Amino acid sequence: MKQLPFQPTAMNEQLIVKNFGPIKDATVDFKRVTVFIGPTGGGKSTLAKLAAVFHDERIYFESKLSEILRNYSINNYMQNNSYLQFSTATITSLFDSNLKISSRKRDDARINSEGEEDIRRDLKSIGEKVLNTINSMPSQNYKDLNNIDEVILQENENTLYNLITEVRNLLKNNHGHHFTSSKQIYIPAERTFISSIEYSWAGLLKDNIGLSILILEFANSFSLSRKTVSELDIHFLNAKYLHLNGRDFIEIPNRKEPLMLLETSSGMQSVTPLLVLIEHLNRNTEQAQSFIIEEPELNLYPTAQQGLLNWLVEKCTKGENDLTITTHSPYILSHLNLLLYAYQVAEQHPERADEVAELVPRESWINPKEFACYQVENGGVISLVNEDLGLIDDNGLDGLSGDAADAFDNLIRLSKGVALK
Known part of the structure; x- marks a missing residue:
């Protein structure tokens, strides 16, 4: 059947x-x-x-x-x-009379306005690091300088990858459960x-x-x-x-x-x-x-x-x-x-x-x-x-x-x- x-x-x-x-x-x-x-x-x-x-x-x-x-x-x-x-199943969210939202996980790990501000600050810091890393990456015009620039490029790519991973983990741990x-x-x-x-x-x-x-x-x-x-x-x-x-x-x-x-x-x-x-x-x-x-x-x-x-x-x-x-x-x-x-x-x-x-x-x-x-x-x-x-x-x-x-x-x-x- x-x-x-x-x-x-x-x-x-x-x-x-x-x-x-x-x-x-x-x-x-x-x-x-x-x-x-x-x-x-x-x-x-x-x-x-x-x-x-x-x-x-x-x-x-x-x-x-x-x-x-x-x-x-x-x-x-x-x-x-x-x-x-x-x-x-994982999150409780509520509005107060001022239309402010607060949420908590089932384990009562609360995210309030102060926690939200901490997350924004962390994201801003990571964003600044991303921009600095991109700006330090060598131009394609200088690829003929032996292999020094390629090493720098590789190192910066690894740095960007790590920063992206950091952002992903930050969102997952603090915002992801909201979805x-x-x-x-x-x-x-x-x-x-x-x-x-x-x-x-x-x-x-x-x-x-x-x-x-x-x-x-x-x-x-x-x-x-x-x-x-x-x-x-x-x-x-x-x-x-x-x-x-x-x-x-x-x-x-x-x-x-x-x-x-x-x-x-x-x-x-x-x-x-x-x-x-x-x-x-x-x-x-x-x-x-x-x-x-x-x-x-x-x-x-x-x-x-x-x-x-x-x-x-x-x-x-x-x-x-x-x-x-x-x-x-x-x-x-x-x-x-x-x-x-x-x-x-x-x-x-x-x-x-x-x-x-x-x-x-x-x-x-x-x-x-x-x-x-x-x-x-x-x-x-x-x-x-x-x-x-x-x-x-x-x-x-x-x-x-x-x-x-x-x-x-x-x-x-x-x-x-x-x-x-």
Whole structure:
């Protein structure tokens, strides 16, 4: 039997947020697949953006952390009593209310502002030595002076090599542990805008009209991805993406000429840039990637949402990659349960795994040990996963549509002449 899809990995990533924007107190343990659901303005995107911030290596080397937070439109969320902490298997990093970052290894070898200054001073000293060594190296014009210059050149090359090794060790011992294991890929909900402007985004950036940095970065990434992904089948929409002569088209059945992407439905315009970019990035196997996607279900019919989710789990959890999504859709949660249960049935009955795969694509199965789902509401989070069953709890699913169901039940009572208490 084929091996089950992705096996458990020790991600050990945890985010603690207190008094930051709409979040009052929340602790999130990120898994291979992590889902946030909740009402508008509840804080789903805040948590997703913070996960992206802490996966952005720039925050560990640049002093103007507020600029990075501004890129995610959360720079004004910090309060005097805010607390942000992000932990991996090897490092814990936190912001204080002044947007200063400090980090510590698991062995509590703390790196604070004084330690950072020591590192900069050491690097500056090494840099000066490198420049002095380069300046002392003989010119090629004097190679005819016996072999003296060659000896000097060799000695200086050895010196440069030793200095480079020193820099490498310095970074490894003091900064290297900061690096997150994966590169963040943030896909904002505003991506529906991209299909309308096509290549005009560059001019919009030049004119500085105030578009979000996230949407501009996504537009740039999508533009680059089209150079390598000129065709892409979109099976769950029964369509095909084509990039021809610098334009984006969608080919659909029973139509001779393809439609321009901007002429298609809002759902097609929302999902196509996302798919093309992920397909492009999926071909990069050099570094693990953390895909963080806001509302992947935008403008899609429920069955299309399910097909998209299958595709995202397959593409975004390959190797050491992981997937985090925010959503408003109970259909997404219901389908996640299907993917979780398919894994469990195949694990418990290996001899039936192929039959399970005929019902649910094998590449989309989700190991319950690698799954987390949180309701984000009232300033906090509640896990919706039933640990015993390895599924999203029925109470969590029912709660999302409970008000409508209760109202319908009450209408039935009224129609039968039963007074409401």
